[in-house]
Amino acid sequence: MRARSFFISTLKEAPADADIVSQQLMIRAGMIKKLAAGVYTYMPMGLRSLRKIENIIREEMNRAGAIELLLPMVQPAELWQESGRWEKYGPELLRFKDRHQRDFVIQPTSEEVITDFARQEIRSWRQLPVNLYQIQTKFRDERRPRFGVMRGREFTMKDGYSFDRDQQGALKSYDKMYAAYQRIFTRLGLTFRAVAADTGSIGGDRSHEFQVIADTGEDLIAYCPDSDFAANIELAPAPCVIEKREEPKEAMQKVPTPGREKCEAVVELLGRELTSSMKSVVLAAERFNEKGEAVEPQIVMILLRADHDLNEVKAGKLPELKDGFRFATDAEIIKAFGCKPGYLGPVGIKSDIVVYADLTAAKMSDFICGANEEGYHITGVNWGRDLPEPKVADLRNVVEGDASPDGKGTIRLQRGIEVGHVFYLGTKYSQALNATYLDENGKPQVLEMGCYGIGVSRLLGAAIEQGHDEQGIIWPESIAPFTTVICPMNYSKSEMVREAADKIYEDLKAAGVDVILDDREMRPGVMFAEWELIGVPHRIVVGERGLKNGEVEYAYRRTIKEKQMVKTEAIVDFI
Ligand code: ATP
Ligand code: MG
Ligand code: MG
């Protein structure tokens, strides 16, 4: 791109009504322009960054197996009446009538429309699981639109919806999205934290928000530096569905950890209930990496038709398989759970807890539990049975230094910007709209759902809240409108400069660098200030004096004052 053939429109001063730095800088850098409260034009410069964010999201959603579609923005009221949200949603929902006096809404989110789509399109268990997403304009008539794109009324959201056969599958889809979100926000170059969240008006009972850490954030997060505990305190969610165990196996067998106790409690309860009709043994677990981020859940072990002695198993001994019993094959496990088995050496030997259950009586989703010494954790034990619910911690009045609800340390508070939200929905919408599929026996079953949102346009503001200085924006490389700018001195007058700048420009383009050549012939100081405001990460200044030594000047936006001379022929490799 050459600056003359692009559209650059910067301002010296921010408008008086711009409250926070990202809003001021986006307006000054010519990224957005206000049309009405909470309604913005994305100018060409801003659109480039927005598209880059969208593409990263798209790549990671596709990589996680989700499929893109595009739903209408205008939606008939009937679907919202069917779900009950026509009454519940309140004034944030923009409603209007068409010429025939029929009621419509502009989508603030799309659970109804996607569920309607699914009840028509998904017929058989063979089509499941499926995860559909869109990147689309949303409208919410926010009570207080503010902070520019952070709380717009019209904004871009990635919203995705998973459909599964049962709860087990739905939770797996949820975990996949959770992992995809970790990758997305990491690739976007943001400092963020996943926190437990309330399920609000969307419903369901498992939910996490992804919060970009920033003092200007509207949310308050309580977290414990010594454990996994992190929650949005507006809501007081259940504190620890997940428990981490780090002890090596020897230590673990001697010292009961909370995770082990919980596991044993599960074994006790399930064991008492199910011993007589045991058909199988399942140990499922979710794996976490060293950073405590969830990676894909795995089935550690499954035995088909088994009547092992519970006490023996609890003692760590895996009984010999008797006649009529066998371990499930990988293919069977993949078929049953849709995910790969993760055997740990010889099956079961390293597993210290096994959960017995009856496949015929209970839904597989009634238990997901397990632990071993390799960083496996108990995850989301969901009863459906009258077993004790996890306690809900009331965090609303929490202050720094209070004990963390998991008892592992003290609470710290920090502000965050909610940029993503994953929900396990269960059958809330599929039940209301009667969205079913036929199982192997031809019996209709209600679809299990999850929904997953990302504030695409909000991310622009969040990234700037985290990356800026006195001169302007400091974009993460992955979403900068351009990654490199070439600033030639006397572009039209000096043939030497023009030739060198053009060559570097062509070479960078050929190397796949997203480069802009500033051929506008502005005064150097003004030109530099403008690119510093816009926040392009790499700047190359091409001038006669340097060229005579075979050099150009390079500066990195984050350390803009430290300039460095680089051999002209080496600059492309350098970048
Ligand atoms: P908030 O708590 O900030 O109002 P929300 O919980 O209402 O957000 P969700 O329904 O979870 O939002 O929507 C998914 C994502 O869409 C949010 O995580 C957020 O990043 C983004 N989002 C929500 N409202 C807005 C808005 N008014 N402007 C820009 N982005 C938004
Ligand atoms: Mg909201
Ligand atoms: Mg919220």
Ligand code: MG
């Ligand atoms: Mg939310």
